[in-house]
Structure formats: structure tokens, C-alpha cells
Amino acid sequence: MDRRKYLKTMAVGAVGTGVLLQSCAPATPEQVAAAPATFTIDRTPAELEREQRLQREKFFDEHEMKTISILADIIIPKDSISGSASDAGVPAFIEFIAKDMPHYQIPLRGGLKWLDIQCMNRYTVDFASCTPEQQLEMVDEIAFPEKAKPALQQGVAFFNTMRDLTACGFFTSEIGIKDLGYLGNRPNQWDGVPQDVLDQYKLKYDDRTLEISVKFDA
Amino acid sequence: MPDFQIKKTQKAYDVCIVGSGAGGGMAAYVLANAGIKVVLLEAGPLYDPAKNVTQLKWPWESPRRGASTPLRHFGDFDAAYGGWDLEGEPYTHKDNTKFDWFRARMVGGRTNHWGRISLRFGPKDFKRKSIDGLGDDWPIGYDDVAPYYDKIDQLIGVFGSKENLPNDPDSIYLPPPKPRLHEMFIKDAGTALNIPVIPSRLSILTKPVNKERGSCFYCHQCGRGCTVYADFSSSSVLVKPAIATGNVDIIPNAMVREVLTNDEGKATGVSFVNKEDMQEYSVTAKIVILAASACESSRLLLNSKSSRFPNGLANSSGIIGKYLHDSTGASMGAILPHLVGRKRYNEDGVGGMHVYTPWWLDNKNLDFARGYHIEYGGGMNMPGYGFGFGMQNTNGKYPGRDGKQKEAGGYGASLKDDYRYFYGASIGMSGRGEAIAREDNYCEIDPTTVDKYGIPVLRFHYKWSEHEVKQAKHMKETFREIIHKMGGVVTYGGNDGPENDYGLLAPGRIIHEVGTTRMGNDPKKSAVNKFNQAHDCKNLFVVDGGAFVSQADKNPTWTILALSMRTSEYILDELKKQNIG
Numbered sequence: 001m002d003r004r005k006y007l008k009t010m011a012v013g014a015v016g017t018g019v020l021l022q023s024c025a026p027a028t029p030e031q032v033a034a035a036p037a038t039f040t041i042d043r044t045p046a047e048l049e050r051e052q053r054l055q056r057e058k059f060f061d062e063h064e065m066k067t068i069s070i071l072a073d074i075i076i077p078k079d080s081i082s083g084s085a086s087d088a089g090v091p092a093f094i095e096f097i098a099k100d101m102p103h104y105q106i107p108l109r110g111g112l113k114w115l116d117i118q119c120m121n122r123y124t125v126d127f128a129s130c131t132p133e134q135q136l137e138m139v140d141e142i143a144f145p146e147k148a149k150p151a152l153q154q155g156v157a158f159f160n161t162m163r164d165l166t167a168c169g170f171f172t173s174e175i176g177i178k179d180l181g182y183l184g185n186r187p188n189q190w191d192g193v194p195q196d197v198l199d200q201y202k203l204k205y206d207d208r209t210l211e212i213s214v215k216f217d218a
Numbered sequence: 219m220p221d222f223q224i225k226k227t228q229k230a231y232d233v234c235i236v237g238s239g240a241g242g243g244m245a246a247y248v249l250a251n252a253g254i255k256v257v258l259l260e261a262g263p264l265y266d267p268a269k270n271v272t273q274l275k276w277p278w279e280s281p282r283r284g285a286s287t288p289l290r291h292f293g294d295f296d297a298a299y300g301g302w303d304l305e306g307e308p309y310t311h312k313d314n315t316k317f318d319w320f321r322a323r324m325v326g327g328r329t330n331h332w333g334r335i336s337l338r339f340g341p342k343d344f345k346r347k348s349i350d351g352l353g354d355d356w357p358i359g360y361d362d363v364a365p366y367y368d369k370i371d372q373l374i375g376v377f378g379s380k381e382n383l384p385n386d387p388d389s390i391y392l393p394p395p396k397p398r399l400h401e402m403f404i405k406d407a408g409t410a411l412n413i414p415v416i417p418s419r420l421s422i423l424t425k426p427v428n429k430e431r432g433s434c435f436y437c438h439q440c441g442r443g444c445t446v447y448a449d450f451s452s453s454s455v456l457v458k459p460a461i462a463t464g465n466v467d468i469i470p471n472a473m474v475r476e477v478l479t480n481d482e483g484k485a486t487g488v489s490f491v492n493k494e495d496m497q498e499y500s501v502t503a504k505i506v507i508l509a510a511s512a513c514e515s516s517r518l519l520l521n522s523k524s525s526r527f528p529n530g531l532a533n534s535s536g537i538i539g540k541y542l543h544d545s546t547g548a549s550m551g552a553i554l555p556h557l558v559g560r561k562r563y564n565e566d567g568v569g570g571m572h573v574y575t576p577w578w579l580d581n582k583n584l585d586f587a588r589g590y591h592i593e594y595g596g597g598m599n600m601p602g603y604g605f606g607f608g609m610q611n612t613n614g615k616y617p618g619r620d621g622k623q624k625e626a627g628g629y630g631a632s633l634k635d636d637y638r639y640f641y642g643a644s645i646g647m648s649g650r651g652e653a654i655a656r657e658d659n660y661c662e663i664d665p666t667t668v669d670k671y672g673i674p675v676l677r678f679h680y681k682w683s684e685h686e687v688k689q690a691k692h693m694k695e696t697f698r699e700i701i702h703k704m705g706g707v708v709t710y711g712g713n714d715g716p717e718n719d720y721g722l723l724a725p726g727r728i729i730h731e732v733g734t735t736r737m738g739n740d741p742k743k744s745a746v747n748k749f750n751q752a753h754d755c756k757n758l759f760v761v762d763g764g765a766f767v768s769q770a771d772k773n774p775t776w777t778i779l780a781l782s783m784r785t786s787e788y789i790l791d792e793l794k795k796q797n798i799g
Contacts, residue, residue: 041295042270046289050287051281074630075630077631143627147625163629167605167633172602172603174278177601181562185274185276185566185600187437205402214393
């Protein structure tokens with residue numbers, strides 16, 4: 001294949017990105033059987049069946065989802081560079097992961113319950129019903145593993161999990177990738193580290209490397 | 219009509235090949251191009267990386283952002299269907315030992331997602347017993363295989379550099395890509411420590427080799443399969459052109475049950491279950507070639523019992539399944555504090571490392587018998603599932619962007635910035651070493667268990683010896699030295715010790731398992747001869763990793779390909795002489 005031609009083709013192909021999940025509403029068996037593949041990535045029939053089953057399931061209830069959203073936006077808020085975790089769809093990602101990886105279910109559900117009980121004892125209301133100030137006061141007690149009180153270690157473990165899933169969900173979203181400045185996943189010609197970066201680190205390619213390495217047309 | 223019957227295909231084939239990975243794909247390619255009529259059976263579905271696309275997709279196109287699933291263990295974007303466990307196809311273990319068996323059931327098999335690390339075995343790798351007294355020598359030497367390495371270099375394409383190393387022979391290379399930033403640091407550190415760091419040797423096309431395949435566009439995603447066929451996978455580079463000759467009928471979803479033999483003890487074909495209709499079929503052929511993977515081909519032979527072959531076909535030696543060995547593996551990761559807050563640019567590069575370390579020491583001076591090579595990772599990679607996990611273990615250890623030390627963990631805008639700040643500052647290194655092939659590491663038929671097709675399954679028995687454990691210890695010491703020299707700080711793999719065999723992974727984890735139908739001149743001590751032909755059955759061949767006498771400190775694929783080509787040419791010659799068929 002002509003190199004330029006396929007580079008061009010690939011560049012066009014890389015721009016389009018499809019809709020991921022169509023709907024979370026329960027579907028009838030007939031609809032599922034007839035449902036077209038909504039995936040833009042290769043799926044085997046067994047994978048599609050599994051994906052459709054996961055799409056039909058619902059794990060967290062409304063209150064839990066509300067709490068997850070508040071926590072996610074405390075962990076990754078909007079700033080001058082990009083939007084918040086909920087802007088990037090993180091709560092839905094966490095809901096999906098809990099269904100996809102059942103080992104998360106008890107730590108997340110139980111952790112949310114733990115958090116509500118803590119807040120009930122402290123503020124007489126659940127976490128989501130606390131004032132923003134109270135919410136941050138509570139989070140401060142479990143967000144710093146090395147200085148948290150031993151009695152709150154279950155909360156620390158839960159918050160670590162929430163931090164992981166929130167950050168992962170955010171930085172693998174379209175908003176997050178752009179924020180991070182990842183510039184790959186597109187056709188390229190790798191011709192070595194850019195000169196200004198080499199200069200910054202006081203590095204240069206030795207003569208042999210320059211001689212043997214692949215060269216590109218200007 | 220009975221409820222259950224075996225349907226016979228009417229067409230008579232010259233050759234029946236079981237498995238379409240490196241070994242089977244190469245045999246199909248060579249034989250079909252010589253005009254031989256081939257039927258190629260594959261236990262999984264058809265697969266073409268240009269049609270079954272995960273390349274150039276974004277993490278959000280997977281609802282789990284590319285995480286592993288029970289159906290695709292290397293993650294949603296990986297090109298290998300399957301993994302360590304397949305639904306309905308169990309395997310078992312003996313004496314509480316461990317062996318993890320990775321199976322990718324699909325056209326091209328595991329070559330669809332492999333690391334493309336394409337290393338020739340060296341002269342010493344064929345004669346290890348003569349050097350250290352352990353295991354056995356191969357019945358062939360480097361010079362027997364070298365002409366085939368030359369041919370596959372040119373047919374398939376591999377980049378690298380001429381280094382004239384004594385036991386890491388050069389291939390006929392395409393130009394390698396320049397090292398990435400962290401790879402330049404690794405190279406400098408290695409050079410200072412007398413550890414060689416040289417361009418990697420990968421079967422990825424930095425220049426085109428023919429009109430059917432494009433060349434690399436540096437997306438770092440070979441593991442996803444390449445839509446322009448710029449890397450080697452058996453599906454796109456061998457099976458596809460083999461089918462295009464018109465001489466190959468491919469039967470996908472064909473789970474082979476048994477090799478069929480006649481009264482004279484000759485192979486006559488195979489029987490299989492079609493996974494789609496669950497019906498039983500058989501095909502006949504003058505020659506049968508097994509390439510189902512080392513363990514799967516052994517299973518097939520052990521299950522092919524008859525009054526003539528009570529221990530299974532080609533097993534009068536009782537050796538089938540024995541001498542199973544996988545490469546060793548241990549890893550360590552680090553953060554390079556001088557790489558935090560780094561400038562962004564596209565450093566994807568090819569799918570894998572641009573530099574590596576071949577084995578550089580003499581085992582005579584060490585307390586373990588065999589060597590290892592080192593693979594390196596790092597860089598500003600595309601985020602996927604797991605990105606940012608464990609930030610509380612990193613952000614309290616180093617001064618932040620403002621120069622101040624923070625409390626570990628946290629939340630909010632400051633935490634959000636930490637992910638940007640530490641992005642691309644981590645590296646990892648993994649040793650891949652040679653294990654000793656031992657008779658008491660084996661797979662056998664489990665006497666009580668069958669899979670969902672009613673086929674008796676494998677039972678594994680495997681223990682690492684002192685040589686592998688000490689090798690892993692040495693790997694860890696080396697990794698720590700390199701990381702220290704770079705000014706890095708260990709982030710994982712640093713706390714392994716004798717209590718966990720220095721982080722040595724379970725056997726099978728490196729997916730280089732070989733040795734179960736090993737070759738040799740003595741029919742009492744080997745299953746196949748030096749042309750991969752069964753001692754007990756002249757029209758039966760095994761061209762996967764099973765024929766290896768010993769794995770080297772290299773990856774096995776290039777040698778599987780070379781030996782399969784050599785066997786295929788031998789078959790053509792024998793057919794011409796009417797010695798078989």
C-alpha cells in the first residue's frame with residue numbers, strides 16, 4: 001500500500017469516535033437480540049452478549065449515585081484547564097466498573113454506607129445532605145492515608161478506591177486525555193526526541209544511532 | 219438415522235494442519251505456495267486485524283477503558299481473544315504446583331498480540347548441555363537453522379542493528395527507530411554499568427517489504443493488531459496470503475479431538491468438533507502437521523490412543539508432555555524524578571521498546587546456569603484502565619510543581635495537577651530468562667476431567683528449580699543498579715525476596731511454553747526427529763514450540779517460524795522423493 005495514501009486514510013479514520021453505550025434503560029429480550037453493535041471496537045459474539053447483559057444491569061441506587069458524583073467532583077473538580085469528574089462522565093464509569101468487576105461492589109457499596117453512618121453520627125445527616133463545608137471536613141479525615149486516624153482506616157481505604165476510579169475515569173475520558181496533553185494515538189513518524197527536549201536534558205543521539213536509525217523524507 | 223454421527227469431508231487433502239499461529243501459519247504458507255492442497259483447522263474464529271479493529275481507538279471507546287475481561291484477559295483493545303482461562307475448557311494441576319496456560323483461540327493465535335520481539339537463538343542455545351551439563355543438546359545447531367532465519371527475516375521483516383554479538387546473531391535488519399527519552403537514560407545508565415543496551419529487534423516494518431503490507435505509522439499499538447499489517451502476525455502475514463493461493467481451505471471453530479491413524483500406524487487425518495454446530499467431523503490427509511501450541515499438540519497426541527498406540531500417538535518414548543518449560547519473568551518499576559512535569563510530544567513510537575538488553579554475562583561466573591534479557595517500558599503512553607492508581611504512594615514522596623512536599627493522597631485541584639505532573643515519569647523493566655528443561659515439569663492427561671467437548675484435559679506439574687530462583691534474584695539486583703544509576707526511585711518490585719522467589723512469576727505467565735514434544739536423534743528420548751517428524755509416525759509432524767529441546771534467553775517465535783519453514787521444505791522434498799504421503 002502507498003504509505004502516504006494510508007497515512008491519510010488513517011488520519012481520517014482516527015478522528016471519528018462513536019457513541020459508546022446507547023441506553024441504560026432495560027431492554028426486552030427481543031430488543032437485545034436485534035440490537036445492533038454499538039461498539040466501535042472489535043467485539044466477539046460472546047463479548048457482545050456480555051456487554052448487553054451489563055448494559056441491562058443496574059448496581060447503584062439513586063442515593064449512592066448522588067454520593068458518588070459529589071465525591072468524584074471533590075476529587076477531580078473543574079479547574080482552569082478542564083472540567084470536573086462528572087463533566088467527564090466519571091459517575092457512570094464507576095457504575096459500569098462496579099458491574100463489570102464485581103470485586104468492587106462490596107468495598108464501594110459498603111464504603112458509601114460507612115461514609116453515611118460517619119456523617120449521621122457527626123452531622124445527623126447522610127454525606128450527600130451535609131453542607132459542602134461538612135463534606136470537606138469529613139473528606140479531610142480520610143483523604144490523607146498517612147495522617148488519618150487509625151479508627152478511620154476503613155474510610156481511607158474507601159477513599160483510595162474512589163480516588164483511583166475517579167482519576168482513572170477522568171483521565172481516560174475525552175476531556176481528561178486533552179487535559180493530560182497526550183498527543184499520540186494517531187499516525188506519526190517517530191524521528192526521535194524533539195531537539196528542544198534533548199537540549200533541556202543535555203542529551204544527544206550518538207553518531208552511530210543517527211547513522212543506523214530509520215530516516216524519513218523531509 | 220442415529221442421533222450422533224461423524225461427518226466426513228469428501229475432499230482429500232495433501233496436508234492437514236492443526237493450528238494457525240506461527241508454526242501452522244508458516245507451514246500453510248510454504249506448502250500452499252508450493253501447490254500442496256492444505257486444510258487448515260483453527261479452534262477459534264476467523265480474524266483479520268484490518269477488519270477486527272481495535273487500533274487507533276480511544277480509551278473511552280471501551281466502557282471499561284481497556285481493562286481486562288474474562289473473555290479478553292489482556293484487555294478490551296488487545297488482539298488476543300481468550301487468556302489464562304477459557305470458559306468450558308479447564309485444565310488442572312498436580313501436587314499443588316502452578317502453571318498458567320494462555321490460549322488465544324483465533325486465526326493467528328497468540329501472534330496477533332505478541333511483543334514482536336524477534337530474536338534468533340545463538341550457537342550456544344542449541345548446545346547447552348555441552349556447556350553446563352544440564353538438560354540436553356538439540357540434534358541440530360545454529361548453522362542448520364541460520365538459512366531459515368535469513369529467509370524469514372526477509373519474508374516477514376524485522377528491525378534491529380548489527381552488533382556481532384557471539385550468542386545473539388544478527389538478522390537481516392530494517393532500520394530501527396531512535397530511542398525514546400527514557401530509553402536514552404537507560405542506555406546511558408547501562409553503558410556506565412557495562413550492561414549493553416542496544417536497539418530492540420522487533421518484527422515491525424520501519425520500511426515496506428512488499429505491496430501487501432504497509433509500514434509502521436508509530437502508534438505503539440502492535441498488541442491491538444495492525445490494520446495495515448505493518449507488524450508480524452500469522453493471521454495477516456502468513457494465513458491470508460496462503461489462502462490467496464487457492465490451495466488452502468480453512469476451517470475455523472474446529473476443535474480437534476484426535477489424530478486418526480490406520481492399521482499400519484500412519485496418520486490419516488483428524489477428527490474434530492465444530493464449535494458452531496457441535497457436530498463431529500473428520501478430514502483426511504496424507505500428512506498431518508500439528509501446530510496447536512506446545513501443550514495443546516501434546517494433549518492431542520496423548521488423546522490419540524489406539525491399540526497400536528496405547529500411550530498416545532508418537533509417544534512410544536513416553537516423553538510427550540515432559541520437559542515443559544516457560545521463560546522466567548521478574549520486574550521492577552521506578553519513577554525518574556527528573557522526568558516529572560515533562561514537555562508533551564507524541565512519543566508513541568513502535569509497539570514496544572526501542573532498546574533492550576541481551577544477556578551479557580558468562581554463567582560460568584554465576585550461581586545460576588542460564589541467562590536472561592531485559593525489556594524496558596515507560597514513556598507518555600495513552601492512558602487506560604489503571605491510570606493514576608495508587609497516587610497516594612507517589613505524590614507524598616516528591617516535591618510538587620511548586621517545590622513543596624505535599625501530604626500523600628489528597629483531593630481537589632492540587633491532586634488533579636499531580637496526575638499531570640507525574641505523567642510519563644515512570645519506567646519499568648522485566649527480565650525474561652531461560653529455565654532448565656526438566657523431565658519432572660510436565661503436562662499429562664487428567665484421568666478424571668473432560669472439557670465441554672468431552673475431550674480429556676491437561677493436568678500440569680511444574681516447579682521452578684534453584685537456577686530460576688537465583689536468576690530472578692540476579693535480575694532484581696541488576697534492575698536496582700540500573701534504576702539507581704539513573705537516579706530513579708523504585709516504585710514496584712523492590713520488596714521481593716526469598717519468601718516469594720524474588721518475584722519470579724508463575725510458570726506459564728511469560729507465554730513462552732515449549733519442550734513437550736521435543737526433538738532428538740534418539741527415539742527413546744524424544745518425540746520428533748531433527749526435522750520435527752514423529753519418530754513413530756513418519757507422516758506426522760509437530761511444528762510449534764513443543765519441538766524445542768531448550769528455550770533460550772530469547773523469545774521463541776522467530777525459531778518456531780524458522781523450524782516450521784525448515785520442516786515444510788523437508789516435507790516438500792520427501793513428497794517429491796515419495797518417502798511420505
